[in-house]
Amino acid sequence: xxxxxxxxxxxxxxxxxxxxxxxxxxxxxxxxxxxxxxxxxxxxxxxxxxxxxxxxxxxxxxxxxxxxxxxxxxxxxxxxxxxxxxxxxxxxxxxxxxxxxxxxxxxxxxxxxxxxxxxxxxxxxxxxxxxxxxxxxxxxxxxxxxxxxxxxxxxxxxxxxxxxxxxxxxxxxxxxxxxxxxxxxxxxxxxxxxxxxxxxxxxxxxxxxxxxxxxxxxxxxxxxxxxxxxxxxxxxxxxxxxxxxxxxxxxxxxxxxxxxxxxxxxxxxxxxxxx
Amino acid sequence: xxxxxxxxxxxxxxxxxxxxxxxxxxxxxxxxxxxxxxxxxxxxxxxxxxxxxxxxxxxxxxxxxxxxxxxxxxxxxxxxxxxxxxxxxxxxxxxxxxxxxxxxxxxxxxxxxxxxxxxxxxxxxxxxxxxxxxxxxxxxxxxxxxxxxxxxxxxxxxxxxxxxxxxxxxxxxxxxxxxxxxxxxxxxxxxxxxxxxxxxxxxxxxxxxxxxxxxxxxxxxxxxxxxxxxxxxxxxxxxxxxxxxxxxxxxxxxxxxxxxxxxxxxxxxxxxxxxxxxxxxxxxxxxxxxxxxxxxxxxxxxx
Numbered sequence: 001x002x003x004x005x006x007x008x009x010x011x012x013x014x015x016x017x018x019x020x021x022x023x024x025x026x027x028x029x030x031x032x033x034x035x036x037x038x039x040x041x042x043x044x045x046x047x048x049x050x051x052x053x054x055x056x057x058x059x060x061x062x063x064x065x066x067x068x069x070x071x072x073x074x075x076x077x078x079x080x081x082x083x084x085x086x087x088x089x090x091x092x093x094x095x096x097x098x099x100x101x102x103x104x105x106x107x108x109x110x111x112x113x114x115x116x117x118x119x120x121x122x123x124x125x126x127x128x129x130x131x132x133x134x135x136x137x138x139x140x141x142x143x144x145x146x147x148x149x150x151x152x153x154x155x156x157x158x159x160x161x162x163x164x165x166x167x168x169x170x171x172x173x174x175x176x177x178x179x180x181x182x183x184x185x186x187x188x189x190x191x192x193x194x195x196x197x198x199x200x201x202x203x204x205x206x207x208x209x210x211x212x213x214x215x216x217x218x219x220x221x222x223x224x225x226x227x228x229x230x231x232x233x234x235x236x237x238x239x240x241x242x243x244x245x246x247x248x249x250x251x252x253x254x255x256x257x258x259x260x261x262x263x264x265x266x267x268x269x270x271x272x273x274x275x
Numbered sequence: 276x277x278x279x280x281x282x283x284x285x286x287x288x289x290x291x292x293x294x295x296x297x298x299x300x301x302x303x304x305x306x307x308x309x310x311x312x313x314x315x316x317x318x319x320x321x322x323x324x325x326x327x328x329x330x331x332x333x334x335x336x337x338x339x340x341x342x343x344x345x346x347x348x349x350x351x352x353x354x355x356x357x358x359x360x361x362x363x364x365x366x367x368x369x370x371x372x373x374x375x376x377x378x379x380x381x382x383x384x385x386x387x388x389x390x391x392x393x394x395x396x397x398x399x400x401x402x403x404x405x406x407x408x409x410x411x412x413x414x415x416x417x418x419x420x421x422x423x424x425x426x427x428x429x430x431x432x433x434x435x436x437x438x439x440x441x442x443x444x445x446x447x448x449x450x451x452x453x454x455x456x457x458x459x460x461x462x463x464x465x466x467x468x469x470x471x472x473x474x475x476x477x478x479x480x481x482x483x484x485x486x487x488x489x490x491x492x493x494x495x496x497x498x499x500x501x502x503x504x505x506x507x508x509x510x511x512x513x514x515x516x517x518x519x520x521x522x523x524x525x526x527x528x529x530x531x532x533x534x535x536x537x538x539x540x541x542x543x544x545x546x547x548x549x550x551x552x553x554x555x556x557x558x559x560x561x562x563x564x565x566x567x568x569x570x571x572x573x574x575x576x577x578x
Contacts, residue, residue, distance in 0.1 A: 010396045012363045021393040025378060032381035098375015104343055105373065106394045107366030271343065
């Protein structure tokens with residue numbers, strides 16, 4: 001039986017076919033891992049409910065009700081968690097447990113693996129936002145984007161932010177150290193970054209040095225882009241720059257996509273310590 | 276350390292018959308040569324065991340042959356290709372039974388096998404695989420709930436799923452209980468019977484004797500002997516030990532001619548010679564001499 005098959009073997013399945021299989025398995029695994037579901041998927045909804053309930057009556061600069069301001073920030077955070085944090089932790093774990101080595105032994109095209117991850121991020125992020133927005137709308141009376149133009153802003157900001165988070169998550173998974181230490185580092189970084197990037201406090205409430213650091217990193221811009229979709233246009237005037245800065249937002253996020261991609265190409269390894 | 280001349284690889288016709296050909300393989304870690312001019316030939320259809328103490332370079336050799344570790348020098352052909360540049364078609368022709376996890380532990384056995392089927396040109400149907408490794412009962416069980424032995428079976432199923440011509444097994448039964456080990460050996464014999472070439476590493480002598488057509492002993496980064504299990508260390512095996520008790524003390528004579536020693540003994544004045552034995556070295560004795568270790572050292576390493 002084997003002898004016959006040896007002589008005329010057909011080519012292995014295409015990268016696209018493997019990518020589809022990867023996406024299926026990634027999604028199945030994501031929703032079976034309780035830690036992933038709780039810490040990256042459910043987190044924004046839980047935070048929305050907590051902060052919306054506690055600070056529901058407060059106002060942010062520009063007479064914006066707190067829940068309306070917070071929805072933009074927590075949506076941006078959610079995108080960061082389902083992309084950056086989820087991938088950084090899961091890939092480091094897959095490398096440590098030998099799953100990536102198996103993929104390498106099978107000759108898996110890296111592009112198929114990344115496509116599976118990116119697809120997973122897309123689906124989980126969309127599902128997360130589809131859960132978060134109704135909770136904000138019906139639980140805390142937060143208005144949705146005013147018109148098609150604002151919805152389009154929401155879509156491009158979310159997509160670009162998720163893309164940056166995806167490549168940076170893959171990049172950060174290559175950090176040295178055990179999978180647990182990578183996971184701890186990534187989660188701690190994600191938490192601190194939320195405070196720097198205006199998720200809980202408005203940017204003009206934070207000290208200058210914090211604003212400068214935040215302005216170099218993607219979350220602030222993702223957050224600001226989200227505010228431009230959810231908040232009334234007049235609120236742009238109370239931003240640090242006095243406007244929504246769409247051009248700069250696109251530029252910074254795109255720059256991080258490129259930086260992350262370069263790191264992935266250079267640093268991605270199937271196994272620890274060897275090419 | 277002298278520089279070794281690397282012998283040229285055999286001709287094309289010979290390579291066709293060979294599953295693995297290695298000449299002068301060198302691998303260094305931080306300047307220390309773990310492999311120092313290793314030569315190896317494995318014929319198609321053969322079960323070959325690389326035997327050696329921990330740290331002898333068995334795993335490094337296997338990983339280089341699998342194409343997941345780089346080498347520093349040497350010529351290698353695995354199924355006619357250089358593993359360092361082997362593409363997906365080549366990878367589909369080799370199988371690896373690895374120690375690592377397959378995919379996530381939250382998947383069931385069947386889900387895992389169904390998923391990895393999509394990486395192969397001509398996968399064995401999942402039902403057939405489950406039957407072959409005796410996991411039908413556990414098909415719906417999540418990997419996290421499998422016993423150690425069941426996980427190894429799943430690893431075997433994944434290793435042979437793509438109908439490989441050559442299968443690598445790196446210390447496949449380490450940590451298994453005796454029953455699971457014997458069941459595993461049956462699986463390997465089944466592969467071998469089906470015409471698959473098997474290259475395994477082990478530090479269990481009984482495993483090598485049980486499974487392998489030929490055994491290669493690795494020590495000091497080289498292959499120090501290659502032979503069928505009962506012929507390894509032929510030169511060392513020629514020595515017999517004649518032992519008996521004389522005046523209340525045990526006496527031993529090591530000799531290439533035990534019959535002559537016996538004749539002399541029997542010609543002596545005693546009617547009976549107490550405690551008389553003639554022993555030839557077994558695989559273990561020969562192995563220990565080949566790897567240049569005393570028994571106590573080896574036991575320390577094996578633990």
